[in-house]
Amino acid sequence: MDAIFSIFLETLGAPIASRPVPPSAVEHYQGKLPNQLLEYWKEHGWCGYGGGLFWLVDPREYEGVVDAWVGGNSHDTYHLIARSAFGELYLWGEKTGSMLTIAAYHSRYFISAPSSTDEERDNKIQSLLMWAMTENIGLDLFDEARETLGDLQANEMYGFVPALMLxxxxxxxxxxxxxAEVHLIILSQLANLEPYELDEEEDE
Incomplete structure (x- = not known):
């Protein structure tokens, strides 16, 4: 176990709702997804962390979601590898080694620089874990939502009704x-996906 993953587990706790990843799935994604991610799959399976705040997922179950958000509009082949409880999506670009992050709840995205070596690709996966630990992916609502609405199942998310875009x-x-799958596809239909603008507030 690498140091980053150890810190990640200390911070977010043991996995929940873990499903073993079949060897056939690991073999299928060998060379398409970073080796480090596949090692995490082997160790814990597809599962949630932080009581359901962050999930490593089976990309095949979210192919419809990926198609809804980026299908036909991309020169890369993306696989959804992780998501947050509120619908922040983390997609891996198979050809470029880039990480595409989509905040589905308000239809914004940003994309990392490409990576060309196995080491760079593995580092991006570790950076994803750091992101889950240090950024506010729970929107300051996760603990209250969990207490009020109950724990999420592996196929669920917390969604705003009506959607923020409405x-x-x-x-x-x-x-x-x-x-999760149904709601994420609905969200993709509500507004055009736009990039995050770092100077957006200053321009206003």
Missing amino acids: GGSATLDRLQRLD
């Missing part, structure tokens, strides 16, 4: 436990 508010009373 004028809903990011408050606890607007959250529901929803089927």
